[in-house]
Amino acid sequence: MRKIYEELAQKKEKIRQMGGEKAVAGQKKSGKWTARERIEYFFDPGTFTEIGPFVKHRITAFGMAEKDVPAEGVVVGYGRVNGRMVMAAAEDYTSMAGTFGEYHGKKFAQAIDMAKEMGIPFVGMNDSGGARLQEGMDTLEAYAWLFRSQNLASGIIPQIALLMGPCLGGQAYHPVMQDFVLQCRKTGFMGIAGPAFVKTQLGIDIDLETLCGVEAHAVKSGCTHLVVEDDRDCLDKTKELLNFLPQNNREKPARLECTDDPNRPVPELDGLVPEHSLMPYDMHDIIHRIVDNGYFFEIMKDFAKNVIIGFARFNGRSTGVVASQPNWMGGVIDCDAADKVARFVRFCDLFNIPLVNIHDTPAFMIGPYEEWKGILRHGAKMLYAYIDATVPKVTLIIRKSFAGAYLGMCCKDTGADLVFAWPEATVTIVGAETAASVIFAKEIKNAENPEEVRAKRIQEYRDLYENPYRAAERGYIDDVIMPHETRKYICGALDLLENKSVARPWRKHSNINL
Amino acid sequence: MNVNAPMVGKLVSVDVQLGDAVKKNDPVATIEAMKMFVKIYAPGDGTVKEIKVSPGDVINPETVIMVLE
Numbered sequence: 001m002r003k004i005y006e007e008l009a010q011k012k013e014k015i016r017q018m019g020g021e022k023a024v025a026g027q028k029k030s031g032k033w034t035a036r037e038r039i040e041y042f043f044d045p046g047t048f049t050e051i052g053p054f055v056k057h058r059i060t061a062f063g064m065a066e067k068d069v070p071a072e073g074v075v076v077g078y079g080r081v082n083g084r085m086v087m088a089a090a091e092d093y094t095s096m097a098g099t100f101g102e103y104h105g106k107k108f109a110q111a112i113d114m115a116k117e118m119g120i121p122f123v124g125m126n127d128s129g130g131a132r133l134q135e136g137m138d139t140l141e142a143y144a145w146l147f148r149s150q151n152l153a154s155g156i157i158p159q160i161a162l163l164m165g166p167c168l169g170g171q172a173y174h175p176v177m178q179d180f181v182l183q184c185r186k187t188g189f190m191g192i193a194g195p196a197f198v199k200t201q202l203g204i205d206i207d208l209e210t211l212c213g214v215e216a217h218a219v220k221s222g223c224t225h226l227v228v229e230d231d232r233d234c235l236d237k238t239k240e241l242l243n244f245l246p247q248n249n250r251e252k253p254a255r256l257e258c259t260d261d262p263n264r265p266v267p268e269l270d271g272l273v274p275e276h277s278l279m280p281y282d283m284h285d286i287i288h289r290i291v292d293n294g295y296f297f298e299i300m301k302d303f304a305k306n307v308i309i310g311f312a313r314f315n316g317r318s319t320g321v322v323a324s325q326p327n328w329m330g331g332v333i334d335c336d337a338a339d340k341v342a343r344f345v346r347f348c349d350l351f352n353i354p355l356v357n358i359h360d361t362p363a364f365m366i367g368p369y370e371e372w373k374g375i376l377r378h379g380a381k382m383l384y385a386y387i388d389a390t391v392p393k394v395t396l397i398i399r400k401s402f403a404g405a406y407l408g409m410c411c412k413d414t415g416a417d418l419v420f421a422w423p424e425a426t427v428t429i430v431g432a433e434t435a436a437s438v439i440f441a442k443e444i445k446n447a448e449n450p451e452e453v454r455a456k457r458i459q460e461y462r463d464l465y466e467n468p469y470r471a472a473e474r475g476y477i478d479d480v481i482m483p484h485e486t487r488k489y490i491c492g493a494l495d496l497l498e499n500k501s502v503a504r505p506w507r508k509h510s511n512i513n514l
Numbered sequence: 515m516n517v518n519a520p521m522v523g524k525l526v527s528v529d530v531q532l533g534d535a536v537k538k539n540d541p542v543a544t545i546e547a548m549k550m551f552v553k554i555y556a557p558g559d560g561t562v563k564e565i566k567v568s569p570g571d572v573i574n575p576e577t578v579i580m581v582l583e
Contacts (some may be wrong), residue, residue: 278551327522330550362548367522369575401551431549 015053015070019094030189032165033231035075035092038125042235048079051111057103063101063114063135069096072104073128075155076111076338078120081239081469084247090125093165100114100171104132104193108450109149117155119248123238127192127287143170150177155350158245161235163224164190168212170267179347180241180299184226185214188334190223203217222303222336242296244318245351252352258316258324260292262491273360273399273424281302281324283308283360287323288396290487292316299344304336311346315491320348323358324409326399333405334365339408342512344382348387354494356394357386357410359401362409362431380513382408386415388510393496394490397421397468397477403429412476417500418493420486425468432462489514515582518575519539521555523547525571534562536582543579544565554579 016026018034029033039048055072075094078087080168089111091098098104105244108124115122131139150159154177161175172190174317176179183190184399198204198211216226218261226241228234246253266289274281288294291312298310305328308358312321322341324331333341364370364379386408387392393418401409406427410416419425429435436457438442445452464470471477481489523530523545530542536556560582567579 278546278549280553326550327553330552331546332521332524332548332550334521364551365521369522400547510541 005356012053012096013311018070018092019096023094030187031230032093032127033091033493034094035098035125035127036236037154038076038090038164039077039088040233041397042123042238043079043081043086044083047075050075050077051106052076055103055107055280057101057132057135059101059135059138061136064134067096069101069104071095072101072107074104074107076107078114081123084102084242084244085118086117086123086242086407087120087129088123088125089110089128093127093129096132098165099129099132100128100139100142101132101135102138102142105139109142110176112146112149112159115435116149116156119157119250121158121160121179121242121245121247122150122153123160124174125162125164125179126188128167128171128193130166130169130171139212143174146174148175150174155249157248158242158351160238160241162238163190164231164234165189166194166212167206168192168194180225181217181223182228182237183214183217184224184231184234185227185229189191189213189229190217209374219302220379220449222300222340224254224303227302239310244297246353248351249350253318255318256313256314256316260290262315263488266290266487267484269486272483273422274425277426279400280330283323283325283331283358284399286358286486287312287321290314290490292317296321300340304334304340306331306334307337307341309323309340311353314487317494318353318492319348320344320353320355321358322355322397322409323362326360329365331361331400332363333361333382333408334370335373335375338364338375338378338382340409342385344398345382345385345389347386349391351390353390354392354394355410355498356396356490357408357416358396358398359406360398361405361409362400362402364404377513378406379408382410383414384510386410388512389502390413390502390504392494392500393417394493396421396486396490397425397427399424399426401427402426402431412478417497419477420479420481420489420493421472422483422486423468423480424483424488425472425477425480426466427468427477428465431468432458435465436461515542515558515560516544517542517547517554517557517582518577519552519573519579520575521545521547522553522572522574524550525567525569525573525579526551527569528565528567530575530580532562532565536560536562545573556582558582566570 068433075090161178161181166189173182191210212225296312308323440457527546541553563583564581
């Protein structure tokens, strides 16, 4: 009997050594942790259980019969994170470069299937040299298993992708199709094709970092949600993010004990918005002051900076915050901003996370650049997302909320349960200058003193419509409140909406513009 | 290093002078668009070498507002 126990211990020890001393040293030299170090740091101590360490490929071609790939290049298992169950798969770059083959893919896909069935979040740690070309068709089809599994789990469990190493080629759809992508600043790369392929196919010389690094995806493409400094930061931020999320779509996020008075007045908010309506200010100054303990977990902060999205808590409740940013492009909504908001709103809706929407936006962006890029099609995503969403939605109008942007940022009848406005708010179809010059065009043209008439008419329009009261008279704004009362009103609204339920007739899904 | 606007608008002011040293994300110019003053920020550290526009000009994303060195 003793011998078989020893045999098991030896086999397991060999797998734990991953790709061997030399490969492990190489991994560390490149500034990365090994797959097993990542797993160990991520899970609460002593809670991780591995699944399938003995899984092995079945390819014999090209010398693969003799090739030993410990754990098939991906460490899979479950354990507790912040005390709650999580499933993870960590690619092991030291074992045949973490290449993606048939059984590597199978382990990955089965882990997601299991996470879905058990209703626990899935976290994937990507660090792979790409497809295992020796396996040909078997590798290709395994990608389909992976995509299918994650798609079928989408909206049931949160899925988080950690780009800790390269993830190039079709495989890069794997992180992008998850709910959040975290990318390590120096080591995380993602792309439909790497520099070598781009060079041979297109003749373009470009380095990996420029093509596929954090600047490419967190600033330009909008595929990355969070840039993290290194492996430790990446895993810390993932734990922080998981704290805001429920385990699955049948739960609400955990409500934490709140040490910040929900009725806390915020006197600094009175007079914070510049009196001159053209002057910008930083919306973060408002968000930080109204959320619990000033703690705001911002997402995609370097992409489409004209809107801000992220998680915060109000009276201990995990809440999605969507806010215009007057400091960047005046808070106008362009195609990228609309995409950013719409997907976030849909995520929050899937996972029972209430939304607080803060308006200070003049419009959807107009002009040839955005028109031809499809602002109508992209802006429509916000309308679809908000109207589709059945989670509690509270809207706060700070200053400008005009025209389509009023509707797109969630107004009463595009889905807000409660709408509050500050006295500074100007809510109407169009600015006074534009309105007056259209309505009174003839009168102004024929007047003895056109400029005087024009100014008078603008002022009339402004006095009548550039305020929150016309909307409040119709009940589209539930109340006009003092800025310092904002936190109290939002916390109170979320109390009211705690058990909100909405019944709608069956359909497969709405046909959101994509 | 060229400084460009993120959107179309009318130049209100250039908020730095030739020879000024600026840091990344310092506001260097203001345009008016969509009923807002929109600050243009320096894309990186540098010294203002050339200013290519004047107040009243219409700026689009391709217009070089100034050159930093």
